Amino acid sequence: MSAAAAPAAAATPVVRIEGLGMVYPGGVRALAGIDLEVHEGEFLAVLGLSGSGKSTLLRCINRLVDPSEGRVWIFDREVTRLRGGELRRLRRQVAMIFQQFNLVRRHTVLDNVLSGSLGRSRLLPSLVMSFPPAERARALESLARVGLADRAGSRADALSGGQQQRVAVARALMQEPRLILADEPVASLDPALRHSVMRHIEALNRDEGLTVICSLHDIDLVERYATRLVALRDGRLVWQGLPSEFDRATFRSIYGEDAEPASNTGF
Amino acid sequence: MARREPAADTTWRASVESLQAGAIDAVLIAILLAMGELLVVAFSGRRGPTGLLLGAEQILDLLSYGRWLGAGIALAALWALGARWLGASPGQALVRGVPEGERDLAWTETLRGWFAAVFIELTFFAGWLITELDLVAFLTKFGKAADIVRGLAQPSTSVLHEGLILLVQTVFLAFMATAFAIPIAFVLAFPSARNLTRGSTLARLAYTVSRTLMNFVRAVEPLVWALIFISWVGIGPFAGVLALWVHSVASLTKLYSEQIESIDTGPMDAITATGASTLQVLRYGVVPQVIPPFLSFTIYRWDINVRMSTIIGFVGGGGIGYILKPRVDLGEWGEVGTLVLLIAATVWLMDLISAKIRERIV
Numbered sequence: 001m002s003a004a005a006a007p008a009a010a011a012t013p014v015v016r017i018e019g020l021g022m023v024y025p026g027g028v029r030a031l032a033g034i035d036l037e038v039h040e041g042e043f044l045a046v047l048g049l050s051g052s053g054k055s056t057l058l059r060c061i062n063r064l065v066d067p068s069e070g071r072v073w074i075f076d077r078e079v080t081r082l083r084g085g086e087l088r089r090l091r092r093q094v095a096m097i098f099q100q101f102n103l104v105r106r107h108t109v110l111d112n113v114l115s116g117s118l119g120r121s122r123l124l125p126s127l128v129m130s131f132p133p134a135e136r137a138r139a140l141e142s143l144a145r146v147g148l149a150d151r152a153g154s155r156a157d158a159l160s161g162g163q164q165q166r167v168a169v170a171r172a173l174m175q176e177p178r179l180i181l182a183d184e185p186v187a188s189l190d191p192a193l194r195h196s197v198m199r200h201i202e203a204l205n206r207d208e209g210l211t212v213i214c215s216l217h218d219i220d221l222v223e224r225y226a227t228r229l230v231a232l233r234d235g236r237l238v239w240q241g242l243p244s245e246f247d248r249a250t251f252r253s254i255y256g257e258d259a260e261p262a263s264n265t266g267f
Numbered sequence: 268m269a270r271r272e273p274a275a276d277t278t279w280r281a282s283v284e285s286l287q288a289g290a291i292d293a294v295l296i297a298i299l300l301a302m303g304e305l306l307v308v309a310f311s312g313r314r315g316p317t318g319l320l321l322g323a324e325q326i327l328d329l330l331s332y333g334r335w336l337g338a339g340i341a342l343a344a345l346w347a348l349g350a351r352w353l354g355a356s357p358g359q360a361l362v363r364g365v366p367e368g369e370r371d372l373a374w375t376e377t378l379r380g381w382f383a384a385v386f387i388e389l390t391f392f393a394g395w396l397i398t399e400l401d402l403v404a405f406l407t408k409f410g411k412a413a414d415i416v417r418g419l420a421q422p423s424t425s426v427l428h429e430g431l432i433l434l435v436q437t438v439f440l441a442f443m444a445t446a447f448a449i450p451i452a453f454v455l456a457f458p459s460a461r462n463l464t465r466g467s468t469l470a471r472l473a474y475t476v477s478r479t480l481m482n483f484v485r486a487v488e489p490l491v492w493a494l495i496f497i498s499w500v501g502i503g504p505f506a507g508v509l510a511l512w513v514h515s516v517a518s519l520t521k522l523y524s525e526q527i528e529s530i531d532t533g534p535m536d537a538i539t540a541t542g543a544s545t546l547q548v549l550r551y552g553v554v555p556q557v558i559p560p561f562l563s564f565t566i567y568r569w570d571i572n573v574r575m576s577t578i579i580g581f582v583g584g585g586g587i588g589y590i591l592k593p594r595v596d597l598g599e600w601g602e603v604g605t606l607v608l609l610i611a612a613t614v615w616l617m618d619l620i621s622a623k624i625r626e627r628i629v
């Protein structure tokens with residue numbers, strides 16, 4: 001599917017970033033002079049040490065933080081100019097997955113998935129948590145996709161970390177987005193469970209043709225899932241390329257001269 | 268994004284801080300001087316118009332406040348000018364923190380330390396004189412109070428029936444005040460939470476207004492509210508409900524909003540990212556996290572209101588306090604004993620129940 005979409009997509013990038021910079025109140029500079037384009041169907045991995053600005057970059061794209069400099073376009077709309085209702089409508093097309101899952105812990109798994117449809121729900125029914133049957137069916141279907149249909153009625157905090165993150169993936173799917181931002185989606189999971197979550201994000205990218213921007217810590221995961229990667233260091237974009245071009249020298253240039261890859265696979 | 272001019276900003280802050288520090292110093296020094304004079308006057312052996320030694324009020328009346336305030340301002344200014352040699356003044360230490368170089372010094376090595384020591388010392392002596400502490404009376408004149416204690420120990424049954432009925436009224440009075448306070452405090456808690464009101468100027472304004480208003484309402488004692496409402500709706504339990512209600516709204520708003528300020532913002536971010544509107548973000552990202560602590564605070568508030576309604580009854584706000592007051596005035600200590608025991612038992616029971624429920628919720 002992504003192969004078919006590629007020629008048309010080459011013209012309009014899904015995300016275009018120009019001169020993006022961010023200084024947090026208090027004076028910490030998190031990003032400087034970022035230029036970047038992400039194309040339809042890509043799985044872009046964002047690498048960098050912690051504190052290098054990965055989360056800030058992702059949050060500037062859907063405006064969870066307001067960048068101090070530069071401009072961001074999504075599907076040719078300038079996000080950095082949108083306000084109120086326009087911004088909310090654009091956010092519907094951009095799902096986000098977080099390192100800490102960020103589920104509503106006291107709600108059921110199903111209600112958490114349903115919250116992915118809030119952007120298109122009617123206000124008053126949604127405030128009493130009443131959703132149309134069609135949405136409930138879709139939510140159950142999303143849950144089935146991540147293999148958790150049988151846990152629909154459980155409270156979210158009764159699930160294991162890996163399961164919670166799969167609920168978050170189902171919530172993202174429920175949103176019917178065109179772009180997924182994933183901020184270290186497996187960093188707080190047991191290494192053995194990482195693929196169980198990454199596989200589902202990969203499926204969204206491969207089967208649904210969704211564009212994914214995903215920050216990752218682990219080089220193994222990058223090589224296995226990403227179609228392209230960019231690296232941040234101290235808030236600047238220091239490298240971009242294909243997974244096959246990523247070698248030990250590049251690794252050192254991103255992580256510093258003293259760094260060693262955590263495992264030997266891939267080099 | 269707020270972009271401030273750093274230079275102008277820091278000089279502005281520095282001068283505001285010096286003013287604050289100077290004002291604190293001037294007041295502290297003036298108080299110290301006045302307390303010194305108070306000791307001098309008290310021990311001068313002067314006698315008042317009745318031929319007795321001066322009473323506390325007469326001593327306080329004699330002090331020269333204006334002069335000491337002037338001296339305080341002058342000395343504070345001197346200390347500010349000479350801070351390099353004298354060390355940081357108390358005001359400077361409070362406003363800006365203790366400077367780097369003075370942190371390791373013992374209190375005996377700084378002027379500020381000696382100032383604090385003398386100040387605390389004088390506060391005790393002055394306090395002793397001003398509140399007319401009388402150890403002799405305390406230790407030798409127990410006789411009359413003993414009657415009361417004896418009465419409390421022999422409760423009379425004559426007031427038991429009426430007491431029980433008014434006890435029920437007390438509990439319901441507290442319940443209604445709490446129940447009416449919940450919806451209002453719930454709505455006010457959101458604009459009173461710092462973390463939800465950073466977004467726009469309007470939100471920050473709402474924060475300032477509701478916080479200021481609630482702080483003011485809370486600062487006025489329920490007893491005063493009771494007096495206000497008694498002259499409004501007349502003596503009786505309804506005035507008590509209104510008094511406790513106003514106070515409960517303010518204090519629940521504060522407790523609720525502090526709870527909102529301590530939530531995990533992750534779920535809020537997640538719901539915002541779905542394109543949800545502000546109300547939906549509050550409903551899904553905030554409310555589920557704060558409901559259990561809200562319930563717990565509310566039950567605790569009911570408990571407090573039961574206790575407070577006793578005192579409110581003293582001035583005519585209904586409940587058991589209403590019949591307690593005349594019996595205290597008439598010295599019917601047996602009946603007072605019965606009522607006090609009833610109140611104690613209820614408060615103890617409420618305490619027990621509310622603790623159990625809160626344990627379950629959190």
Ligand SMILES: Nc1ncnc2c1ncn2[C@@H]1O[C@H](COP(=O)(O)OP(=O)(O)O)[C@@H](O)[C@H]1O
Nearest residue numbers: 024028029030049050051052053054055056057
């Ligand atoms: N809300 C915030 N307020 C102030 N500084 C922040 C905030 N969030 C992140 N930072 C700072 O911005 C820099 C980049 O952080 P972040 O984007 O979280 O990096 P990463 O996700 O790569 O670990 C860090 O120095 C961090 O301390």
Ligand SMILES: [Mg+2]
Nearest residue numbers: 054055183184
């Ligand atoms: Mg991060």
